Amino acid sequence: DVVTRWTIAPSRTRAPSAAARGGGEEAPCAREGEGEHPRAPPRPRPRGGAARGAPPGPPPRGGGHAPPPLAAALGARVRLGAIVQRVTTSGSGYAVEVLHGGVESVDAVLFAAPATAFRSMVVDLPGGEALAATATIPHSSLASVSLGFRREDVAHPMDGFGMLAPSCERRRILGTLFPSSLFGNRAPEGAVLLTTFAGGMRNPEVLALDDDALVAAIREELGALLGVRHEPTFREVRRWHAALPLATHGHAERLAPAIALEAFHPRLGFAGSWRDGLGVNEVMLGGYRAAERLAAGLS
Numbered sequence: 001d002v003v004t005r006w007t008i009a010p011s012r013t014r015a016p017s018a019a020a021r022g023g024g025e026e027a028p029c030a031r032e033g034e035g036e037h038p039r040a041p042p043r044p045r046p047r048g049g050a051a052r053g054a055p056p057g058p059p060p061r062g063g064g065h066a067p068p069p070l071a072a073a074l075g076a077r078v079r080l081g082a083i084v085q086r087v088t089t090s091g092s093g094y095a096v097e098v099l100h101g102g103v104e105s106v107d108a109v110l111f112a113a114p115a116t117a118f119r120s121m122v123v124d125l126p127g128g129e130a131l132a133a134t135a136t137i138p139h140s141s142l143a144s145v146s147l148g149f150r151r152e153d154v155a156h157p158m159d160g161f162g163m164l165a166p167s168c169e170r171r172r173i174l175g176t177l178f179p180s181s182l183f184g185n186r187a188p189e190g191a192v193l194l195t196t197f198a199g200g201m202r203n204p205e206v207l208a209l210d211d212d213a214l215v216a217a218i219r220e221e222l223g224a225l226l227g228v229r230h231e232p233t234f235r236e237v238r239r240w241h242a243a244l245p246l247a248t249h250g251h252a253e254r255l256a257p258a259i260a261l262e263a264f265h266p267r268l269g270f271a272g273s274w275r276d277g278l279g280v281n282e283v284m285l286g287g288y289r290a291a292e293r294l295a296a297g298l299s
Contacts (some may be wrong), residue, residue: 007116063280084113088124093267107292111258112287115139115245115274127264130257137274139242139252141207145218146179148234154192155227162227167223172206173198173221191233194222200244211237245274266297 055106071078079101086097106209118135122128126212162177180187187193196218198206206214215235222228258270267291276286 004149016119062172062269076174084121086122086124087128107298109269110272110290110294111268112272112290114242115254116242124263125261125265127257127260127294130260132256133254134274137251138246138248140200140237140244140246141204141241142174142197142199142243143207144195144197144240145240146193146234146236147213147215147218147222147232148187148191148193149230149232151190151192153229154194155229156225158192158226165221165225166200171221172203172217172224174200174202176222191232194226194228196222201246207241211235211287244278267294269294 017101079098081100082098084096085099086095087109088095088097090105093105094109095103095105096109096251097103115134115137116139116257118131123131158178158181158227160178161182164173164175165171165173174197176194178190178192180193193247196213198218206217209217214237215232255275258275262269271283271286273283276282276289
């Protein structure tokens with residue numbers, strides 16, 4: 001199929017690599033005279049699947065198309081909008097108290113909520129009160145700005161998966177992904193998609209900018225770093241408030257209460273970015289591990 005619309009579906013939430021070449025560490029700051037973007041001709045973008053050599057990615061029309069079929073298969077077994085207030089033991093299992101929803105008895109419990117949920121949720125188990133420390137894990141906010149451009153308006157060959165802007169360069173962005181280089185079906189023919197991240201601990205003030213000002217700031221940075229010319233033909237701005245848990249000094253101590261509870265309760269588990277890592281792949285693997293552990297506890 002010829003793609004005539006944009007698909008916003010970066011495969012990971014991690015910061016993109018150094019120098020737009022796929023490296024894993026933050027790039028050192030360039031010396032004066034360095035850092036010019038190359039002028040090599042662009043590599044053809046695949047129209048159907050992922051770029052050759054790219055890691056497996058989301059479904060062709062984006063990762064957002066995966067949950068609905070799963071939700072349909074689960075049906076009424078999933079209750080949305082149910083605010084859990086308290087969890088305690090009940091016989092060989094647990095009792096889950098839901099706001100305006102009574103109490104349900106379950107065989108196992110998996111906490112897949114943000115760490116901040118433990119500010120109000122009561123885990124009425126021995127050691128559960130210590131989760132108050134887990135709730136203090138600091139978080140930063142992030143703006144994700146996806147911009148589409150005509151291919152000829154971007155000088156950079158876009159032959160990597162993205163770039164990282166090291167802090168010593170004092171840029172207003174954290175980095176940029178190249179979704180249309182990684183996967184097919186991310187941009188119309190003759191166009192490219194750039195997804196840029198800004199904010200975090202480095203520049204939290206950018207979250208207060210309105211959409212026009214934020215896009216203008218990022219457009220200026222992309223012009224300097226990637227040779228982007230002219231205005232975008234597509235844009236989408238998303239703000240993720242308190243979305244990134246930070247593993248700052250003392251993180252192990254803040255995780256300790258959750259780990260201790262798991263050790264004592266084989267039918268209880270914790271999963272999420274605060275526990276398993278920021279990358280989508282890390283969060284998914286953490287969920288798999290937690291599910292396997294609970295299944296073993298139930299067998």
